[in-house]
Amino acid sequence: MCWIPRRLSRLAIKLGLFEEEERGGLLCQGHENHYDYRYRTNVLENLMHSDLNLWSNDDAYKREHHEAVDDKYLQVLIQLRKMGLLKKEDIQQYHLTIKLCGEYGYFSEKRFRFLIEWDPNALINPDVKGSLPTDERFQIVFESGIRYFPKKKGINLLFHKGTGHNHWQYPFESACMGLGYEQVMKVVEDTLIRYSDTPINVADALLSAAVDENVHLDCVYFLLRRQPDVLLKLLSSSSSSPRISTLVDATAAGINDNNNDSSNNDNSGDSKIRKRKRG
Incomplete structure (x- = not known):
């Protein structure tokens, strides 16, 4: 069945059944259906789904089935790419x-690795974190960030704020809520050890996190815990660089502001995450 999308789209193009920009019907959305959101998506988006209608109490069978679906859908994506019907910009345009x-x-x-290898910048989207975190999901997404953005952006992605109704949540917090702080930190540390040949530039990551309003200030705390003397090193070099001095001042100001916010709102989700990190 995995041949259906590419063969039908090729036939539709040959017969001129769709406009050129619709790519043989691959980008046509289905009619709205209040009972199944998939009817409002196009074929490329539907190729991102798994078989949620599988009912079985056998976990091994379910995993084998889902892996088979992943394999077949991956082959469809590969063929569509070869045919020019799946384009790199589709990855971000259609999320x-x-x-x-x-x-x-x-x-x-x-399928995730196929898309990320083609367009690593898709990782930068703040909503790439998953609905129900699992060890495997969190580890693979975080590892990809460190692999493609090893110096500073990869670690900062852990604390990148979401958008829309998820604007208050970031991947590290979401993972801690689902998996527990200790398990999340184990995944983080194990991943960083595996990629220790390209170590994080903590100073650059710290300054970047401090001035980027899209990165939660918990990232600053996280990095300071890993390398407590980084601010002293930055201060010692700030005398020769006005830019670094300004950034260090901004970092310190941000930490003070965040401390004040936390003391005024001890019941906030951010405070709870930070308290867990001190433990």
Whole structure:
């Protein structure tokens, strides 16, 4: 059945059934259906889904089934890419990685890696974190960030704020809520050890986190805990660089502001995460 999208789209193009920009019907959205959101998506978006209608109490069978679906859908994506019907810009335009990470249950690792290898910048989207965190999902997404953005952006992605109704939440917090702080930190530390040949530039990551309003200030605390003397090193070099001095001042000001906010709102989700990190 995995041949259907590419063969039908090729036939539709040959017969001129769709406009050129519709790519043989691949980009046509279905009619709105209040009972199934998939009817409002196009074929490329539907290729990000898993089989959620599988009913079985056998976990091994379910995993085998989902892996088979992942394999077949991956082959469709590969063929569509070869035919020029799947384009690099589609990944972000149609939020394909977000849809993969947002699937409940099984995480389609092969399709995820295929898309990220083609367009690593899709990782920068703040909503690429997943709906129900699992060890596997969190580890693969975080590892990809460190692999493609090893110096500073990869670690900062852990604390990148979401958008829309998720604007208050960031991947590290979401993972801690779902998996527990200790397990999340184990995944983070194990991943950083595996990629220790390209170590994080803590100073650059710290300054970047301090001035980027899209990165939660918990990132600053996280980095300071890993390398407590980084601010002293930055201060010692700030005398020769006005820019660094300004950034260090901004970092300190941000930390003070965040401390004040935390003391005024001890029941906030951010405060709870920070208290766990001190433990």
